Amino acid sequence: MDWTIFQFLAAPITASLIIAGIHAYLGLHVVERGVIFVDLSLAQIASLGAAIAVWQDYDPHSAMVYWMSLGFTLIGALIFSMVKAQKAKIPQEAFIGISYAVASAAVILTLSKATGESEHLRDMLVGNILSVQWPEVWTTAALYLGIGIFHYVFRRRFLEISMDPKAATSRGVSIRFWDFLFYASFGLVVTRSVAIAGVLLVFCYLIVPSVGAMLWAARIGPRLAIGWVMGVLVSMLGMYFSVNFDLPTGATIVCTFGLALIVMAALKPVLFRHAVS
Amino acid sequence: MKFKNMIAIAIALTSLASARPASAALKVVTTTADLGALAKEVGGDKVQIDSFAKGYQDPHFVEPKPSFILLANKADLLIVVGRELEIGWLPPLITSSRNAKIQVGASGYLDASNNVKILEIPTGQITRAMGDVHPAGNPHYWLDPGNGRRIAGAIRDKFSELSPADKAYFAQRYSDFDKRLADAEKRWDAAMAPYKGTKIVTYHRSWPNFVERFGLDVIGYVEPKPGIPPSPSHTLELIDEMKRQNVKVILVEPYFDLKTPQSIANQVGAKVLVLAPSVGGTKEATDYIQLFEYDVNLLASTLKTITGK
Numbered sequence: 091m092d093w094t095i096f097q098f099l100a101a102p103i104t105a106s107l108i109i110a111g112i113h114a115y116l117g118l119h120v121v122e123r124g125v126i127f128v129d130l131s132l133a134q135i136a137s138l139g140a141a142i143a144v145w146q147d148y149d150p151h152s153a154m155v156y157w158m159s160l161g162f163t164l165i166g167a168l169i170f171s172m173v174k175a176q177k178a179k180i181p182q183e184a185f186i187g188i189s190y191a192v193a194s195a196a197v198i199l200t201l202s203k204a205t206g207e208s209e210h211l212r213d214m215l216v217g218n219i220l221s222v223q224w225p226e227v228w229t230t231a232a233l234y235l236g237i238g239i240f241h242y243v244f245r246r247r248f249l250e251i252s253m254d255p256k257a258a259t260s261r262g263v264s265i266r267f268w269d270f271l272f273y274a275s276f277g278l279v280v281t282r283s284v285a286i287a288g289v290l291l292v293f294c295y296l297i298v299p300s301v302g303a304m305l306w307a308a309r310i311g312p313r314l315a316i317g318w319v320m321g322v323l324v325s326m327l328g329m330y331f332s333v334n335f336d337l338p339t340g341a342t343i344v345c346t347f348g349l350a351l352i353v354m355a356a357l358k359p360v361l362f363r364h365a366v367s
Numbered sequence: 368m369k370f371k372n373m374i375a376i377a378i379a380l381t382s383l384a385s386a387r388p389a390s391a392a393l394k395v396v397t398t399t400a401d402l403g404a405l406a407k408e409v410g411g412d413k414v415q416i417d418s419f420a421k422g423y424q425d426p427h428f429v430e431p432k433p434s435f436i437l438l439a440n441k442a443d444l445l446i447v448v449g450r451e452l453e454i455g456w457l458p459p460l461i462t463s464s465r466n467a468k469i470q471v472g473a474s475g476y477l478d479a480s481n482n483v484k485i486l487e488i489p490t491g492q493i494t495r496a497m498g499d500v501h502p503a504g505n506p507h508y509w510l511d512p513g514n515g516r517r518i519a520g521a522i523r524d525k526f527s528e529l530s531p532a533d534k535a536y537f538a539q540r541y542s543d544f545d546k547r548l549a550d551a552e553k554r555w556d557a558a559m560a561p562y563k564g565t566k567i568v569t570y571h572r573s574w575p576n577f578v579e580r581f582g583l584d585v586i587g588y589v590e591p592k593p594g595i596p597p598s599p600s601h602t603l604e605l606i607d608e609m610k611r612q613n614v615k616v617i618l619v620e621p622y623f624d625l626k627t628p629q630s631i632a633n634q635v636g637a638k639v640l641v642l643a644p645s646v647g648g649t650k651e652a653t654d655y656i657q658l659f660e661y662d663v664n665l666l667a668s669t670l671k672t673i674t675g676k
Contacts, residue, residue, distance in 0.1 A: 332433055
């Protein structure tokens with residue numbers, strides 16, 4: 091194996107570690123809330139915004155496309171925070187699935203009316219981790235750091251509304267407002283991550299570390315720690331497999347996540363023989 | 368072990384950057400197998416050639432792999448199809464390669480489309496009414512043997528510039544290829560001559576140079592826009608148009624799904640033909656001349672059974 095390749099992969103590796111960091115944390119919320127597919131849905135709603143801007147003859151690389159996708163992300167966040175407040179029997183996942191399907195189809199419809207570079211637009215929205223360049227890595231790191239600080243400052247609020255919304259309501263906390271803040275910040279992160287790493291990979295970074303951690307621990311602190319370690323290890327291992335067997339990097343990391351989860355599940359009875367009753 | 372490798376490669380890189388020894392083979396990377404095949408015709412054993420996209424892959428969408436970056440890093444010359452064909456995947460690869468020689472505009476970067484015949488270049492203002500338009504023209508220009516010859520000529524000139532010691536060798540290889548291609552073209556023209564003006568439908572706009580060269584007439588496309596599924600009205604219009612103009616052949620590239628073209632063909636009693644758009648697109652298309660050999664023979668024999676000519 092040729093190890094020099096890793097000097098060229100420094101940017102993708104850094105990007106995957108940054109993504110692993112924030113997504114393992116956000117995944118904890120998402121799994122607690124039971125809104126597993128919300129990231130796919132928000133990313134698709136953001137794509138719709140970008141597609142509409144392109145349809146309106148804005149250059150796909152222009153700032154307008156970015157602001158439109160951001161605007162649509164906020165609209166999506168608003169929808170999801172409103173939907174939860176409705177105490178209907180319809181599960182929230184249903185609305186998330188519907189938004190995903192409708193937004194995806196609307197992107198196809200919009201692009202069918204757009205001229206020129208439409209076939210490249212989807213490539214731009216769905217990134218490839220191997221193609222990440224340093225400037226993208228740094229802007230992403232800065233954005234995630236900002237959102238990370240925001241979540242750290244209000245960590246009790248965010249955890250409370252995710253894990254025990256009833257208690258929060260009874261204490262007079264506006265669930266709707268905090269939910270909106272959660273989904274909006276979450277949408278910012280996911281849209282950015284999908285643009286550099288692709289839908290499949292981002293989904294795995296979000297959900298798998300969180301689920302893997304739940305296999306081994308119950309409390310929030312240890313779960314977060316396990317999630318981070320898992321995200322980092324799987325990223326490195328996936329990169330190694332990708333280079334060693336010369337496979338497309340994103341898909342290799344996704345499959346490595348699957349393998350890691352199986353291994354963790356298999357090890358559970360061995361490691362926690364006494365703890366499991 | 369790792370360190371030895373790294374040092375060896377570092378030394379190799381620095382020596383490459385300063386002056387390439389005349390004996391070492393020129394390292395050439397091409398984006399498609401067609402360009403690789405043409406470079407092989409001209410370069411022979413004086414060059415070492417690797418291609419990114421396989422002939423059965425859609426060159427618009429190539430999934431980059433780590434080995435691509437390494438190939439690009441070590442290359443003396445990168446040959447691209449250009450005309451925005453590789454825009455979705457190549458630019459970040461060139462940046463990641465950190466190889467000054469192959470950056471756009473550098474001496475180790477050859478855009479094969481620079482001196483070939485390009486079709487479908489829009490003139491004047493591009494408006495939405497024109498539908499999907501490539502501002503730089505249709506990038507599938509290698510499917511005309513005349514363009515193949517022009518590309519080989521450009522490759523010969525570039526090879527000679529980068530490796531002046533082998534100039535005569537490249538010139539010899541080129542004229543040999545030129546002759547074999549000219550002989551083959553006579554065969555192909557003879558095989559296609561009876562079917563001049565035959566109306567066909569193609570899936571993607573991959574074939575304008577091919578049909579112009581062999582005198583076929585494309586009256587429509589299965590895919591109204593790359594990547595966008597055809598609307599019912601588009602499909603119905605196409606079926607009506609094919610019936611009206613008595614079109615019996617639909618050409619499809621190997622990387623597209625056959626379902627839609629097959630159902631259209633069933634409705635109008637036409638035949639779906641999967642032609643190879645690139646070297647390696649089918650196992651018979653082993654080099655540039657064999658690619659046309661395969662496509663022309665398949666097309667001519669099909670048209671023979673349909674038209675009875």
